[in-house]
Amino acid sequence: xxxxxxxxxxxRTFTVSAGLFKAKKILHAVNGVDLCVNRSDVLGVVGESxxxxxxxxxxxxxxxxxTRGSVQIDGQDISKIxxxxxxxxxxxxxxxxxxxxxxxxxxxxxxxxxxxxLNIGTSVERKKxxxxxxxxxxxxxxxxxxxxGQLSGGQRQRVAIARALVINPEIVICDEPTSALDVSVQAxxxxxxxxxxxxxxxxxxxxxxxxxxxEHIATQVAVMYLGRVVELRQTAELFKDPxxxxxxALLASVLTPEPGLGIPDTGLGLSFPDPLHPPSGCAFHPxxxxxxxxxxxxxxxxxxxxxxxxxxxxYPSTR
Amino acid sequence: xxxDSNEIVLDVQGLTVDIKxxxxxxxxxxxxxxQVKRGETLCIVGESxxxxxxxxxxxxxxxPKTATRNSRVFNFLGEDIARADxxxxxxxxxxxxxxxFQEPMTALNPAYTIGDQLTEHYRxxxxxSAEQARVRAVALLEKVGIASAAERLGQYPHQLSxxxxxxxxxxxxxxxxxxxxxxxxxxxxxxxTIQAQILRLLADLQAELGIAxxxxxxxxxxxxxxxxxxxxxxxxxxxxEGLTKDIFAAPQHPYTQGLISCIPIPGRTIPGGKLGTxxxxxxxxxxxxxxxxxxxRCSSAQERCSGDIPLRHTxxxxxxxxxxxxxxxxx
Numbered sequence: 326x327x328x329x330x331x332x333x334x335x336x337r338t339f340t341v342s343a344g345l346f347k348a349k350k351i352l353h354a355v356n357g358v359d360l361c362v363n364r365s366d367v368l369g370v371v372g373e374s375x376x377x378x379x380x381x382x383x384x385x386x387x388x389x390x391x392t393r394g395s396v397q398i399d400g401q402d403i404s405k406i407x408x409x410x411x412x413x414x415x416x417x418x419x420x421x422x423x424x425x426x427x428x429x430x431x432x433x434x435x436x437x438x439x440x441x442x443l444n445i446g447t448s449v450e451r452k453k454x455x456x457x458x459x460x461x462x463x464x465x466x467x468x469x470x471x472x473x474g475q476l477s478g479g480q481r482q483r484v485a486i487a488r489a490l491v492i493n494p495e496i497v498i499c500d501e502p503t504s505a506l507d508v509s510v511q512a513x514x515x516x517x518x519x520x521x522x523x524x525x526x527x528x529x530x531x532x533x534x535x536x537x538x539x540e541h542i543a544t545q546v547a548v549m550y551l552g553r554v555v556e557l558r559q560t561a562e563l564f565k566d567p568x569x570x571x572x573x574a575l576l577a578s579v580l581t582p583e584p585g586l587g588i589p590d591t592g593l594g595l596s597f598p599d600p601l602h603p604p605s606g607c608a609f610h611p612x613x614x615x616x617x618x619x620x621x622x623x624x625x626x627x628x629x630x631x632x633x634x635x636x637x638x639x640y641p642s643t644r
Numbered sequence: 645x646x647x648d649s650n651e652i653v654l655d656v657q658g659l660t661v662d663i664k665x666x667x668x669x670x671x672x673x674x675x676x677x678x679q680v681k682r683g684e685t686l687c688i689v690g691e692s693x694x695x696x697x698x699x700x701x702x703x704x705x706x707x708p709k710t711a712t713r714n715s716r717v718f719n720f721l722g723e724d725i726a727r728a729d730x731x732x733x734x735x736x737x738x739x740x741x742x743x744x745f746q747e748p749m750t751a752l753n754p755a756y757t758i759g760d761q762l763t764e765h766y767r768x769x770x771x772x773s774a775e776q777a778r779v780r781a782v783a784l785l786e787k788v789g790i791a792s793a794a795e796r797l798g799q800y801p802h803q804l805s806x807x808x809x810x811x812x813x814x815x816x817x818x819x820x821x822x823x824x825x826x827x828x829x830x831x832x833x834x835x836x837t838i839q840a841q842i843l844r845l846l847a848d849l850q851a852e853l854g855i856a857x858x859x860x861x862x863x864x865x866x867x868x869x870x871x872x873x874x875x876x877x878x879x880x881x882x883x884x885e886g887l888t889k890d891i892f893a894a895p896q897h898p899y900t901q902g903l904i905s906c907i908p909i910p911g912r913t914i915p916g917g918k919l920g921t922x923x924x925x926x927x928x929x930x931x932x933x934x935x936x937x938x939x940x941r942c943s944s945a946q947e948r949c950s951g952d953i954p955l956r957h958t959x960x961x962x963x964x965x966x967x968x969x970x971x972x973x974x975x
Contacts, residue, residue: 373835374806477925478692507691507862512906512919519916534835537865541908541915560915578840580865581909584888588844588869593837 327400329528330362330385330496334394337380341601350601354380356552357394359627362545364495367522367529369543369560371536371575375600377552378532382500385530387411398496409443416489420501422481426473432459433469436487443492458487462517479510483517490521500532515542536579540564545633548572551600551608558633568635571609607638615639651721653824653856654680654703658716661695661702661880665710668930672698672711674880680824680856685847687859687867687888689903690877693926696860699877700828703858704743705733721823739769742817746829748809752801758812759797766819784815788845807838814846818853825850828860843870864907868892876900879927879937886962896956896971897964898942936966944968 335358341350355377362368370378383389385396387403396403403411416439419425426435437455440446446454456466462483473481482502489497499518503511519542521527533539539546539560546563548556548571556569567573578591593612598604604611610620619638626642628635661673672695680686688696702713705725718726720741725733745751753761762784763777772780778797785793788811801809810830817825830846831839847870850857861867867874867888874891876884876899884897895901905920913919924941927933936942939949948967957963958970 373837508864508903508906509691509922513921515908516918516921519918536836537908537910540910541913541919564910575837578837580836580840580843580863580869582864582868582892582904582907583909584868584892586869588847589840590844591837591840593841 328361329364329366329399330360330368330530331397331400332358332360332385332394333397334359335381335384335391335396336393337377337384337389338392352600353552353603354600355384355391358549358552358554360547360554360557362528362530364528365522365526366545367531367543369539369546370530370532370549371534371539371546372549373534373575375551376549378549379500381549382417382498382530382532385496385498386415386417412439413443413492414494415496415498416492416494418482418485418489418497418499418502420504422473422478422485422505425485426481428473431470431472432464432476432484435473435484436491439488439492445492455487455491458491459484462487462490462521463513477510478506479513482506482510482514486514486517486521490525490527493525494527496528496530498530498532501534502531503538504533504535511538518542536576537581548575551598551603553608553636554634555609555637556633556635562632568632568640569609569637570613570615570639574612574614607636651682652679652719653682653721654678654858655717655719656703656715657718658714659699659702659718660714661698661707661711662714663698663708663711665930670929671931672880672929673702674933676875676877676880676882678858678875678882680858682823682856683851683854684872685850685857685859685870686873686875687861687871688875688877688882689861689864689867691862691903691926693929694877695880695929696862696877697828700743700826700858700860703824703826704737704741706743735769738765739820740822741824741826742820742822744810744813744817744825744827744830746832748806748813748833749801751813752809754801756800757797758799758801758804762797762812762816762819765816769820780819781815784818785812787818787849788812788815789841790815806834807842810834810838810842811845814842814849818849821853823856825855825857826860827857829862830859831866832861832863839866846870864904876903879933880929881937881965883938883966884962884964886958886964887960890958890960890962894962894971896962896968897938897966898944898968899938900964902941 335355337355339352339354341352372378384391433455436459437451440451456469464480464483503514531542543560545559547554550571556572567576574591574593577589592614606621606623607625610616625636625638628640628642657677659673659676663670663672690696701707707713715726762781766772766777766780781797782793785796790796790811831842871888874888875882878899884900895904902922908919922941927937935950936953939945953965955963955965
């Protein structure tokens with residue numbers, strides 16, 4: 326089966342001004358990411374803030390062009406796909422439903438907007454279709470004339486989902502879709518996303534820093550550190566038996582609601598490194614409990630095997 | 645130092661907070677009672693708008709001007725602070741009772757160095773010299789795990805990462821050796837790895853120094869790992885309270901049960917399966933709520949729920965407000 330989403334050596338750099346008389350610096354937000362997502366899979370992307378998760382999402386959406394490498398959808402390079410055509414196939418759901426919806430428009434017009442832009446159907450059909458979609462995401466039609474300001478956070482996120490799905494996309498890029506929501510609302514939105522995936526045969530890229538949520542929704546997980554994927558695996562295996570020391574530390578720091586276990590010692594150092602001055606060799610080595618002298622000098626090659634991918638000197642590349 | 649773990653540091657009974665708004669009076673906190681003992685961690689958990697942050701601010705006397713606070717009892721170490729004058733409150737606040745805020749970036753002043761902000765209240769409260777305060781600040785920064793502490797004193801908040809800023813906040817709260825520490829979502833804005841470090845640090849320091857801690861959070865994972873006791877808030881009321889292990893093993897109030905069923909728990913929930921949900925929305929806090937505030941969203945609601953709701957309790961101190969009696973819950 327060929328992959329629906331394929332990224333090849335995807336890279337994005339930003340030029341950052343360091344000061345008036347200092348040379349500009351290059352920030353590698355995403356640094357050589359190869360990903361492959363099959364149709365109706367859910368790829369979870371996890372990592373700490375600043376690891377490049379959101380830049381990756383924007384590149385998959387075609388909102389930020391890559392500096393190097395490419396994103397292909399169904400074998401087609403997205404830089405060569407017409408923007409409208411791309412939007413019809415790939416849609417976003419963002420973190421903050423307070424800022425991702427136009428506060429001056431009604432819910433009905435927000436949801437039907439993609440149909441208007443793409444000029445799909447007559448205005449009556451568009452209206453009917455958007456009301457159906459609102460109904461489907463659990464928002465009664467009586468809200469159609471309201472503005473986002475009159476809705477709660479969970480309801481707004483439902484509007485964002487309806488807007489993303491109204492044009493029947495194949496891929497939905499969810500960037501922290503439940504992070505701004507309360508737990509009871511988060512559960513409703515996760516249930517909805519899982520139902521919709523089945524119903525419309527959707528493929529999700531699901532970005533989150535909440536590992537419990539990713540474990541629940543994703544079929545495979547990519548762990549990112551300083552712009553690179555350090556481990557990629559099927560979800561159940563990753564959570565059962567993480568290989569990369571960073572994945573291990575990340576999983577160990579999740580506070581599951583189990584009383585009596587206390588607070589884990591992550592063994593990680595004080596803070597995430599400065600992406601402007603990434604450490605030499607393996608970027609994770611200053612925080613790694615299992616580092617060897619090799620780690621500070623040599624960048625670990627990616628090992629691909631039956632279990633997935635891992636980039637760490639503990640798992641030498643087979644090539 | 646021996647710690648008398650039965651000494652009640654904070655004793656609040658019948659606390660209500662009302663806030664005047666153009667739309668009417670919001671009854672944000674409705675008759676809650678809390679006690680925290682020395683060396684104990686009480687977590688107040690609830691969803692946005694349940695009144696948990698206002699409760700924490702009211703304990704510190706930091707409510708907005710539009711808010712009014714009433715209580716039957718409001719004692720800090722046996723002293724009635726509800727009726728204490730402003731001077732006395734200023735003596736206690738930042739000194740014997742301290743607070744850690746959620747957003748270290750907004751809670752720290754960007755125009756002053758870390759050193760200035762760490763030493764200011766210490767010098768004021770303890771009448772210490774600049775040098776004494778500096779020594780104390782360095783010692784505390786080291787205690788919260790900040791390397792090259794002496795150099796950090798000259799830095800500004802923007803030069804520190806989020807995790808470091810939160811450590812500075814903790815050090816600042818501990819400067820005067822408080823007996824009560826109130827932490828409002830101290831780790832919410834941080835990455836999971838940093839969150840674990842910060843909470844571990846807080847728990848260690850609190851145990852070592854025998855501080856009574858009230859921790860406000862919406863994260864049940866945090867609650868399970870750090871709290872001795874839990875108070876679950878809903879619509880300005882505490883609907884259930886008890887020892888952490890009891891609350892998680894056998895939650896009695898339908899809201900607590902719903903809240904726990906909502907979160908994906910490895911090994912307990914099936915990946916990709918249905919998570920529990922709580923239908924409906926939180927009631928408006930304007931005006932009186934008749935009977936149980938949760939009745940409109942509760943699957944076990946009955947006619948009796950609109951009447952007086954009894955406060956039920958088990959022999960080992962778990963309390964809940966519900967018409968339902970104790971039920972064995974399969975974990």
